[in-house]
Amino acid sequence: MEQGPRPGDFLVADPRLTDPNFESSVVLICEHNDECTLGLIVNRPIECAAELLFEEQGWNEELQVYWGGPVCQETLHALHSGEAGLEMEAATEVLPGLYFGGRMEDLIAARDGGNAVRFFFGYAGWEPGQLDGELQDGAWRVVGAQSEQVFSEECGKLWPKLMAKTDPSLAWMSRIPEDPSLN
Secondary structure, eight states: OOOOOOTTEEEEEOTTOOOTTTTTOEEEEEEESSSOEEEEEOSOEEOOOHHHHTGGGTOOSOOOEEEOOSEEEEEEEEEEEOOTTOOOTTEEEEETTEEEEOOHHHHHHHHHTTOOEEEEEEEEEEOTTHHHHHHHTTOEEEEEOOHHHHTOTTGGGHHHHHHHHHOGGGGGGGGSOSSGGGO
16 A cells, blocks of 8 residues: 655656646645645746845845745745754754755755755645545655755756656656757
8 A cells, every 4th residue: 555645755746637736746745634735846946036035135146936836825935954953943854854944034044054945935735635535536646755856956857757766657758858849
């Protein structure tokens, strides 16, 4: 019997899942309990004037922001590494060395200290039993995540790589260019 999902797992959208919110998406599960499941889509960078978002923090360098999901898109969430002995208040460890949430002051200190930090607008959420039903319908594949995958600069290639991992007959998907017109 397949176990999952649990915090630290990826939900990999099955190719038959055509909901535009989740098509070809990879969701990192950050919370999973009897009340809800919450995750962040980690493979959807968005165009955003991030320097305006973080202007008061003094960040003027390029900062990539991600679309975390269709729920509460006006909210900002973060994933960050726990390297360099960083202590984070209000953060939850999702994987060893990978944390969800935290206070903005701590996130700024983490980024300034060289730790990986990713910001997301919105999140993906499921009510009790909803995700179980979607898993039974085959909409998602559960794959154990690794923090390096979350912070990879090639996040656009994560979905086809994980699809190939779940089903070797789908390995050809990992060779499709992000822009098919380049094929």
